[in-house]
Amino acid sequence: MTDVARRAGVSAMTVSRALKSDGAVSPKTRQRILKAVEELGYVLDQTAGTLSSKRSSFVAALIPSLNNSNFSDTARGMERALEASGLQLLLGATDYTLEKEERLIEAMLRRRPEGVVVTGGRHTPKARRLLQSAGVPVIETWDLPTGPIEHVVGFSNADAVHALVVRLHLRGYRRIGFIGGTSMRDTRGADRRFGYVRAVEALGLPPGRIVSFGQPPISMEQGGEAMAQMMAEWPDVDAVVCVSDLSAFGALMECHRRGWAVPGRIAIAGFGDFEVARCCHPRITTVSVEPVEIGMAAGTLLWRSIEEARAGRRLAPESRVVPYRILERETT
Amino acid sequence: MTDVARRAGVSAMTVSRALKSDGAVSPKTRQRILKAVEELGYVLDQTAGTLSSKRSSFVAALIPSLNNSNFSDTARGMERALEASGLQLLLGATDYTLEKEERLIEAMLRRRPEGVVVTGGRHTPKARRLLQSAGVPVIETWDLPTGPIEHVVGFSNADAVHALVVRLHLRGYRRIGFIGGTSMRDTRGADRRFGYVRAVEALGLPPGRIVSFGQPPISMEQGGEAMAQMMAEWPDVDAVVCVSDLSAFGALMECHRRGWAVPGRIAIAGFGDFEVARCCHPRITTVSVEPVEIGMAAGTLLWRSIEEARAGRRLAPESRVVPYRILERETT
DNA sequence: CTGTTAGCGCCTTCAC
DNA sequence: GTGAAGGCGCTAACAG
Numbered sequence: 001m002t003d004v005a006r007r008a009g010v011s012a013m014t015v016s017r018a019l020k021s022d023g024a025v026s027p028k029t030r031q032r033i034l035k036a037v038e039e040l041g042y043v044l045d046q047t048a049g050t051l052s053s054k055r056s057s058f059v060a061a062l063i064p065s066l067n068n069s070n071f072s073d074t075a076r077g078m079e080r081a082l083e084a085s086g087l088q089l090l091l092g093a094t095d096y097t098l099e100k101e102e103r104l105i106e107a108m109l110r111r112r113p114e115g116v117v118v119t120g121g122r123h124t125p126k127a128r129r130l131l132q133s134a135g136v137p138v139i140e141t142w143d144l145p146t147g148p149i150e151h152v153v154g155f156s157n158a159d160a161v162h163a164l165v166v167r168l169h170l171r172g173y174r175r176i177g178f179i180g181g182t183s184m185r186d187t188r189g190a191d192r193r194f195g196y197v198r199a200v201e202a203l204g205l206p207p208g209r210i211v212s213f214g215q216p217p218i219s220m221e222q223g224g225e226a227m228a229q230m231m232a233e234w235p236d237v238d239a240v241v242c243v244s245d246l247s248a249f250g251a252l253m254e255c256h257r258r259g260w261a262v263p264g265r266i267a268i269a270g271f272g273d274f275e276v277a278r279c280c281h282p283r284i285t286t287v288s289v290e291p292v293e294i295g296m297a298a299g300t301l302l303w304r305s306i307e308e309a310r311a312g313r314r315l316a317p318e319s320r321v322v323p324y325r326i327l328e329r330e331t332t
Numbered sequence: 333m334t335d336v337a338r339r340a341g342v343s344a345m346t347v348s349r350a351l352k353s354d355g356a357v358s359p360k361t362r363q364r365i366l367k368a369v370e371e372l373g374y375v376l377d378q379t380a381g382t383l384s385s386k387r388s389s390f391v392a393a394l395i396p397s398l399n400n401s402n403f404s405d406t407a408r409g410m411e412r413a414l415e416a417s418g419l420q421l422l423l424g425a426t427d428y429t430l431e432k433e434e435r436l437i438e439a440m441l442r443r444r445p446e447g448v449v450v451t452g453g454r455h456t457p458k459a460r461r462l463l464q465s466a467g468v469p470v471i472e473t474w475d476l477p478t479g480p481i482e483h484v485v486g487f488s489n490a491d492a493v494h495a496l497v498v499r500l501h502l503r504g505y506r507r508i509g510f511i512g513g514t515s516m517r518d519t520r521g522a523d524r525r526f527g528y529v530r531a532v533e534a535l536g537l538p539p540g541r542i543v544s545f546g547q548p549p550i551s552m553e554q555g556g557e558a559m560a561q562m563m564a565e566w567p568d569v570d571a572v573v574c575v576s577d578l579s580a581f582g583a584l585m586e587c588h589r590r591g592w593a594v595p596g597r598i599a600i601a602g603f604g605d606f607e608v609a610r611c612c613h614p615r616i617t618t619v620s621v622e623p624v625e626i627g628m629a630a631g632t633l634l635w636r637s638i639e640e641a642r643a644g645r646r647l648a649p650e651s652r653v654v655p656y657r658i659l660e661r662e663t664t
Numbered sequence: 665c666t667g668t669t670a671g672c673g674c675c676t677t678c679a680c
Numbered sequence: 681g682t683g684a685a686g687g688c689g690c691t692a693a694c695a696g
Contacts, residue, residue: 001689011667016691026665041465046442047382048689051672056379066423067404075398076425088439091398091423093408107420110378133373220611249611256613276608279552279581281588333673343683348675358681380673383688 001044007036019044050112055310058088059115059302060108064096064186065217070272070291071119074141077295078117078302085303087114094119096186096216102127109134114309115302121145121152122187137305137315139298142188144321151305152319153298157188160287160324161195162202164241164269167326169203173239173267176200177209179218179226179251180243186216189243192271196241209234218243223250224257231260238266239332245270245277248284252331267332282330289324297322333376339368351376382444387642390420391447391634392440396428396518397549402604402623403451406473409627410449410634417635419446426451428518428548434459441466446641447634453477453484454519469637469647471630474520476653483637484651485630489520492619492656493527494534496573496601499658501535505571505599508532509541511550511558511583512575518548521575524603528573541566548575555579556586563592570598571664577602577609580616584663599664614662621656629654 005012010029017023018033025033036042050056061078063071079089092108094101102124108116115136121143123131131138131149139151168176178196181189193210200207211233213226223242227250230237242248248270255262262268262282270277273288297320308315337344342361349355350365357365368374382388393410395403411421424440426433434456440448447468453475455463463470463481471483500508510528513521525542532539543565545558555574559582562569574580580602587594594600594614602609605620629652637647 012689013668013691014666017666020691024665029665041461043438043441043462043466045444045689047379047388047444048672049691050379051383051674052689052691054672054691065404066398066407067401069399072397072399106375109375112377112379129373130375134375220607224611246607249608253611253613275552275578276581279556279585280612281585344673345675345684346682349682356681361681377673380688381675383690384673384675386675386688 001042004033004036004040004042007040008033056112056114057086058090058111058113059117059306060090060092060105060111060113061117062092062094062101062104062108063119064094064188066091066093068217069274070289073291074119074295074298077292077297078299079295080292081296081299082303085306087303087306098122098124098127098185102130105130114306115139117141117298117302119143120187121148121154123149137302137309139302141294141298143191144319148317148319150317151301151315152317153294153301153322154320155289155322155324156195157191158195158198160289161192161241161271162199163324164271164287164326165196165199166203167328168239168241168267168269168332169199169205171267171328171332173332175206175209175234175237176239176241177211177230177234177237178241178243179211179213179223179230179247181216181218182212182214183216186243189216189218192243209237213247216243218247220246220250220253223247224254225250227251227254228258231258231266239263240266240268242268242270245272245274245284245286248286248331249274249276249280252280252282252284262331269332273327277329285329285332286327287324288327290322294322333374336365336368336372336374339372340365388444388446389418390422390443390445391449391638392422392424392437392443392445393449394424394426394433394436394440395451396426396520398423398425400549401606402621405623406451406627406630409624409629410631411627412624413628413631414635417638419635419638430454430456430459430517434462437462446638447471449473449630449634451475452519453480453486455481469634469641471634473626473630475523476651480649480651482649483633483647484649485626485633485654486652487621487654487656488527489523490527490530492621493524493573493603494531495656496603496619496658497528497531498535499660500571500573500599500601500664501531501537503599503660503664505664507538507541507566507568507570509543509562509566509569509572510575511543511545511555511562511572511579513548513550514544514546515548518575521548521550524575541569545579550575550579552578552582552585555582556589557582559583559586560590563590563598571595572598572600574600574602577604577606577616577618580618580663581606581608581612584612584614584616594663601664605659609661617661617664618659619656620659622654626654 609616
């Protein structure tokens with residue numbers, strides 16, 4: 001920066017001002033400075049700027065998986081909401097484990113983000129502590145935790161699946177099964193299963209028709225294998241709710257292969273309104289949760305919180321419930 | 333850090349050493365320091381560390397889209413290769429545009445990454461200049477650029493599709509079409525189309541059966557619409573090559589809906605070996621390119637380069653060609 | 665509108 | 681194995 005300043009015949013401070021959009025520098029001086037920047041191929045060192053100004057101008061967002069359109073859409077929504085703020089979004093993928101989430105939270109906090117967005121309302125004790133004492137706004141998404149850390153943008157996965165099962169019941173299905181992942185590490189998956197169990201109980205339907213298959217995220221292939229297992233164990237099942245559209249699609253394809261008519265012989269429903277469920281044949285009944293909206297709401301809320309924090313104030317914790325919708329399509 | 337030092341009865345410098353795994357500190361002292369860190373909830377400020385040590389311990393990776401298993405697998409491969417190095421991977425999504433890539437490159441460089449991985453071999457002039465003068469190792473992936481910036485890990489998209497068309501020709505197909513995106517912004521898509529055009533010419537097949545549909549990345553739905561258009565314009569087409577498995581899947585589903593037998597009436601091939609192509613019915617013929625391998629190779633190469641750079645040396649530019657494989661399945 | 669001064673929090677370097 | 685001094689490159693705060 002000193003080199004640029006010398007070349008432009010000003011002080012380093014003026015260069016610094018010229019490089020911020022809001023810096024009060026005369027147009028002529030700025031012109032000269034930008035020319036010098038160009039000629040020298042100078043790139044501002046934001047590390048030093050962060051240290052000096054105590055503004056890192058980035059926020060951290062942790063999602064379970066990059067390659068899941070639900071979560072990558074949420075990331076895109078956040079990015080869109082933060083576009084005008086000058087805040088860069090740094091993404092991390094937790095691979096659906098709380099341990100990796102904890103490690104990522106600590107790694108992110110070492111870089112002093114101005115805000116953090118996490119997926120889900122369950123965290124390791126240490127992760128919770130880190131987030132609470134980080135001194136920056138925190139948003140939990142894709143869930144409605146009973147004891148939130150601070151802000152929340154989400155919905156109840158259990159309620160959503162409950163509503164789906166009730167709808168299937170309304171359509172005449174009586175022996176409804178559930179296909180999900182093995183472990184409880186995927187807390188959203190666990191909540192969805194819980195919603196299924198609760199609904200089956202409430203409706204007085206035969207319980208226990210649950211196939212757990214593989215570590216989350218359960219793949220298309222695993223959905224297919226789980227479907228085969230479901231039919232082998234409970235041949236009377238007339239509808240299956242899958243933990244996500246991906247496993248639902250796998251289940252549907254397995255039915256095609258085995259000649260089980262869908263929805264004639266068995267109905268299938270998924271979760272998440274993934275493109276594959278909208279595009280396949282027959283189209284899969286699912287629960288739509290508007291991931292981009294979740295991201296935009298989270299991004300907007302975070303930006304407001306950060307502005308308050310920069311002004312030395314603190315935004316009161318907010319909880320924003322986003323709607324889900326049941327999309328009945330051709331598989332039920 | 334001073335607070336921690338005071339509490340542990342040592343100097344800040346000793347705390348700094350205790351917090352690096354390789355720091356030469358007596359076990360007892362380290363114990364005391366870690367205890368103080370725990371009690372105070374102290375989190376190291378890596379920003380200051382970066383400024384002081386001139387090591388940011390992160391690398392930037394730019395991929396066209398998060399929600400594309402090819403690229404997110406590459407990111408996972410890089411992450412795996414970098415795991416032991418202590419380098420954090422910061423991801424950015426370019427949305428398949430060179431303009432956003434340029435902006436992201438500059439934003440990343442302001443944070444002083446120790447290395448950069450980009451997708452593809454085409455960049456804006458400014459992006460090229462920035463990368464060349466950044467003074468850190470650069471790797472281009474998923475392509476074999478004729479004038480690489482430095483290192484390369486990739487394959488020729490044109491050659492791969494060429495080989496696919498030749499294989500279809502070998503199987504007896506003679507009126508082969510191509511479905512891809514509209515613009516030339518997706519350079520890998522453009523290369524694939526070029527490979528198709530070259531192959532059709534070389535084999536003396538009827539040319540011009542190309543449907544361009546939508547901005548890249550072309551979706552499943554768009555693949556379906558493109559297929560309908562293809563059949564309307566060239567009803568004699570006996571095989572279609574799609575720019576990716578996603579559009580191929582959409583095309584396949586459209587055929588199901590319209591009652592066109594696959595592969596009886598028309599054969600379909602995709603690109604990328606996505607899960608949906610492996611799992612659907614019938615399974616889609618495709619080109620497999622091992623995205624995780626690309627990522628691991630890029631990560632390993634980057635790590636080696638960074639070690640050299642840290643030692644004040646420079647690794648000679650390397651080009652690593654990764655193989656592709658044609659997987660013939662049920663749609664051809 | 666521009667310049668000067670004094671750090672930001674850590675790590676390098678050197679001394680003991 | 682531990683400590684003291686100094687500086688990384690920038691920006692806040694104040695002065696003019």
